[in-house]
Amino acid sequence: GENVEQHPSTLSVQEGDSAVIKCTYSDSASNYFPWYKQELGKRPQLIIDIRSNVGEKKDQRIAVTLNKTAKHFSLHITETQPEDSAVYFCAASKVWDSTLTFGKGTMLLVSP
Amino acid sequence: GAVVSQHPSWVICKSGTSVKIECRSLDFQATTMFWYRQFPKQSLMLMATSNEGSKATYEQGVEKDKFLINHASLTLSTLTVTSAHPEDSSFYICSAMGGFSYNEQFFGPGTRLTVL
Numbered sequence: 349g350e351n352v353e354q355h356p357s358t359l360s361v362q363e364g365d366s367a368v369i370k371c372t373y374s375d376s377a378s379n380y381f382p383w384y385k386q387e388l389g390k391r392p393q394l395i396i397d398i399r400s401n402v403g404e405k406k407d408q409r410i411a412v413t414l415n416k417t418a419k420h421f422s423l424h425i426t427e428t429q430p431e432d433s434a435v436y437f438c439a440a441s442k443v444w445d446s447t448l449t450f451g452k453g454t455m456l457l458v459s460p
Numbered sequence: 461g462a463v464v465s466q467h468p469s470w471v472i473c474k475s476g477t478s479v480k481i482e483c484r485s486l487d488f489q490a491t492t493m494f495w496y497r498q499f500p501k502q503s504l505m506l507m508a509t510s511n512e513g514s515k516a517t518y519e520q521g522v523e524k525d526k527f528l529i530n531h532a533s534l535t536l537s538t539l540t541v542t543s544a545h546p547e548d549s550s551f552y553i554c555s556a557m558g559g560f561s562y563n564e565q566f567f568g569p570g571t572r573l574t575v576l
Contacts, residue, residue, distance in 0.1 A: 382564070384567075437503060
């Protein structure tokens, strides 16, 4: 089955800095890669996703890049703000199998 | 749009009792619903996948007789934790998928279960 590795497990940055979280996946058939933000005790919220026919996607301060050959994808957050502090999860799935396999999560702490 | 609700948001029960958690898609028909369990400071672990009108598919290691899942309609799925024990204490989250961009799952707010 699919295996998703996520690094780092914790990330501390100063407000205004950029943050990068990286994930690798094992199944070359995976073609959908969402990123979720989860605040303590709340539901995961989709912040951005990318499909395998695209190498990069950007939404304001958030961007995701995908390298299908290397089987890794990354989340980039620029101009970080304290409200970006949360746990971020990457995930992977295939079009014919809706099951999401999640990474272990990255706790991002943005200090003012 | 794409709102998923869960009830209750938290529940405390005695060991040996059963607890039912409801997951509803409020503004769309969910062809598939998923149940996850999340322990503190850990990732979401998929427990089972259910499609309306058919039996749920359980992940390896998840006891189907202990975690009963019913997906009776396109807007409702229930998870019943039978004979709950303290080790079942966790955050249970459902998600639903259907009709939108493929593979996108919409998550419920979660249910915090504490078994005494």
